[in-house]
Structure formats: structure tokens, C-alpha cells
Amino acid sequence: MKKSALMLFLTLLPFMAKAQNTQNSEDGKKIDKEKLESKDYLPEIHGTIRGKYEYQTTMGAGRFEVRNARVSVTGNVLPIVAYKAEIDLSDEGSIKMLDAYARLFPAKGLTVTAGQMRVPFTIDAHRSPHQQYFANRSFIAKQVGNVRDVGITLGYTLPTDLPITIEGGLYNGSGLTNQKEWHKEVNYSAKAQFLFTKGLNLTLSIQSIQPEEIRVQSYDIGAYYESDRFHIEAEYLYKQYSDNAFKDVQAVNTFINYDLPLRKIFNKMSFLLRYDMMTDQSDAKTTDEETGALVTTDYKRQRLTGGITFSLSKAFRTDLRLNYEKYFYANSSIAKESEQDKIVLELMVRF
Known part of the structure; x- marks a missing residue:
């Protein structure tokens, strides 16, 4: 399947190279026309290295390491019918199909998305690699709240003075690779975003999945404020396991970003500071061979990250990131090799 997906993208690339433009339609858009013109059928290519x-x-x-080599194709077959397919040709050396969905716009403010996608949950886990502020994702975005699945999502923007967007959907709950399994349980995720004023966002999320025998219920609240130079963000996630199968999980992500405009070589320089933490977590699948109880798959830890980002063009287009990560583990925790003190230098290009 991976080889087939790779061959499909390589075959399509020469035909779609002319279709790139600057419109913001990377996730699929509605075209305000009664009938598409020939040029409107041309798909767009986007990518992140x-x-x-x-x-x-x-x-x-x-x-x-090549952390990501993503390529996505988006386009329309009708003014109210869009599609997206995205593949990562090198997710730490592995090929992964990420997004593959069709999106409908049946009424003003309403979207219906069916296929494989990132479920509506949290702020930081929903950021694409080129939208990240740091070279490595937060614990919420990578370990605790990172979920892609297959299902259907409804989204609606309320026609109110206060912009409110609500998303929710039903999913398999077993991830991307076990799509042939039949499910009796209901797995869902929902998210609401409130834009109180310019630059101020409040996000509330809830998720319920059952990978195997144990149901996992997660709740998330986050907010951020943006001004001309500052981005300040805080997020808290709380996770519970059914029948007290594992102790509750808590995770926090907070950071601040300050942009300093530059005139030569770089467009700007950003100064960043982040604190994030998580308590012991189980994947709700791995059990002890003798007792059958869930075991810890991610150990409790805290992290302090400082960084500088140099942007050669507009933000999140061509960024050079330099980060230092300092980890703090409890005495009983086991530190993975990739989750220890380190210096990270990264070049990110978005096209």
C-alpha cells in the first residue's frame, strides 16, 4: 500500500506542477461559482520539508534526520466538493499516508468531511509541521493528544457577532492501519473555538476512543493571544481510563513567542520559551504479561525549551530553528533516548 501511494504521488507531480498558486486552500475550499471553469479543476500541490x-x-x-517530507494534493470536482490527499515520504524514515478525504460545503458555514484525517481535538496537535513554533512538538501534540483516524466530521461556523466554530465527528477509534475491523463501540471527538476579539482564541475539546477493551476519555482546554509581535499560548489536557484501568493523565503546554523584525537577510527573528509536562500515560493497549494490567508506555516528565527562529520570508514558510531542550524526570521514570537533553537545529521549507 505504501509503494502504491508513493507511485501515485510521483505520477501526479509532473501534471500538477503548474497548478500551484497562493490561495489558501490547503485543506479543501468552496469555490464561489455556479459552475467550475477549466482552470478550477487543476489541483494544487503543497509540501513541507x-x-x-x-x-x-x-x-x-x-x-x-529528515523529520518530514510531506506532499499534499488539494482541489475541487464541484464548487461545493473538495478533496485532499497528503502523504509523508519520510516521517523519520517511514512512508505514511496521512490525509485522504472528501469535503462537502452543503450550506453556508457548514462542512462535511469523510475519510482519513486528524480528528478535531486540542490546539497544538492540530498544527501541521510548518505551523509549529518549535522544532519538536509538545507532549500534548505528540504523545497525549495526537490522533488521526478514519471517519466523518461535521463543522459549522455560527452566524453570530462572536465567531464560534464547532466541529465534531465519529471515527473508528483504531487509528489509520486497522480500517477493516468492525466496531460496536462509538468513538467521537468534538471541538469548539471562540474568537472573543482579534487575536484571542479559546478552544474546548472532548474525545472518547476505545482502541481495544479500555475506553479513554480526554478533555482539553486551551487559549492563545496574538498581537503584532507576541504569541502567548497555554493548554491543559486531562485523560481518564474506564474502570480505573490506569491512573488519570494530565498534560500541560505553555509557551511565548516574540518576533523581532529584521531588514537584511532574514525577515524576522523570533525568541521562544516553552514549558510542557505530562504524567505517566498508557496507550490503553499494552498490558503486563502476568497481571494483564495496563502498563506505562510514556513516563512522567517535564521539559523546558528555549529557542530562536530565523525566518527568511513570511512566517512558517522558510524557517531556521535552533532549540535547546532540558528534560526533568522523576526517579522512577525511564527516559527514552530521543526524550533527553538535546540541541536541535532545523531547516523547514514550505511550498
Whole structure:
């Protein structure tokens, strides 16, 4: 399947190279026309390349890595029918099909999306790689709240003075690879965003999934404020397991970003500081061979990250990121090799 997906993208690339434009339609858009013109059928190509070097100070060892090599295709077959397909040709060396969905716009403010997608949950986990502020994602975005699945999502923007967007959907709950399984349980996720004033966003999310025997219920609240130079954000996630199968999980992500405009070589320089943490977590599937109880798959830890980002053009287009991550583990925690003190230098290009 991976080879077929790769061959499909390589075959389509020459035909779609002319279709790129600057319109913001990366996730599928509605075209305000009664009938499409010939040019409107042309799909668009977008992509993200992230190459980085990491030096782990504890081990005294380093590595080069292509963290992402994503390519996406979006377009329309009707004014109110859009599609998107996205593949990562190198997710730390692996090929993964990420998004594959069709999106309908049946009424003003209403969207219906069916297929494989990121479910509506949290703020930071919903950011694409080129939209990230740091070289490595937060614990909420990577370990605790990162969910892609297959299903259907409804979205609606309320026609009110206060912009409110609501999304919710039903999903398999078993991820991207086990799509042939039949499910008796209901797996859902929902998210509401409130834009109180310019630059101020409040997001509330809830998610309920059952990967195997144990149901996992998650709640998330987050907010951010943006001005001309500042971005300040805080998010909290709380996760529970049914029948007290595992202790409750808590995760926090907070950071601040300050942009300093530059005139030569770089468009701007950004100064960043982040604190994030998570308590012990189970994937709700891995159990102890003797007792059958869920085991810890991600150990409790805290992290402090400082960084500088140089932007060669508009933000999140061509960024050079330099980060230092300092980890703090409890005595009983086991630190993974990739989750220890390190220096990260990354070049990200978005096209």
C-alpha cells in the first residue's frame, strides 16, 4: 500500500506542477461559482520539508534526520466538493499516508468531511509541521493528544457577532492501519473555538476512543493571544481510563513567542520559551504479561525549551530553528533516548 501511494504521488507531480498558486486552500475550499471553469479543476500541490540535526548532550552523540517530507494534493470536482490527499515520504524514515478525504460545503458555514484525517481535538496537535513554533512538538501534540483516524466530521461556523466554530465527528477509534475491523463501540471527538476579539482564541475539546477493551476519555482546554509581535499560548489536557484501568493523565503546554523584525537577510527573528509536562500515560493497549494490567508506555516528565527562529520570508514558510531542550524526570521514570537533553537545529521549507 505504501509503494502504491508513493507511485501515485510521483505520477501526479509532473501534471500538477503548474497548478500551484497562493490561495489558501490547503485543506479543501468552496469555490464561489455556479459552475467550475477549466482552470478550477487543476489541483494544487503543497509540501513541507524538515531536515534537522540533533545533538544529545547526555549521550554525547548526534544524528541527522529528515523529520518530514510531506506532499499534499488539494482541489475541487464541484464548487461545493473538495478533496485532499497528503502523504509523508519520510516521517523519520517511514512512508505514511496521512490525509485522504472528501469535503462537502452543503450550506453556508457548514462542512462535511469523510475519510482519513486528524480528528478535531486540542490546539497544538492540530498544527501541521510548518505551523509549529518549535522544532519538536509538545507532549500534548505528540504523545497525549495526537490522533488521526478514519471517519466523518461535521463543522459549522455560527452566524453570530462572536465567531464560534464547532466541529465534531465519529471515527473508528483504531487509528489509520486497522480500517477493516468492525466496531460496536462509538468513538467521537468534538471541538469548539471562540474568537472573543482579534487575536484571542479559546478552544474546548472532548474525545472518547476505545482502541481495544479500555475506553479513554480526554478533555482539553486551551487559549492563545496574538498581537503584532507576541504569541502567548497555554493548554491543559486531562485523560481518564474506564474502570480505573490506569491512573488519570494530565498534560500541560505553555509557551511565548516574540518576533523581532529584521531588514537584511532574514525577515524576522523570533525568541521562544516553552514549558510542557505530562504524567505517566498508557496507550490503553499494552498490558503486563502476568497481571494483564495496563502498563506505562510514556513516563512522567517535564521539559523546558528555549529557542530562536530565523525566518527568511513570511512566517512558517522558510524557517531556521535552533532549540535547546532540558528534560526533568522523576526517579522512577525511564527516559527514552530521543526524550533527553538535546540541541536541535532545523531547516523547514514550505511550498
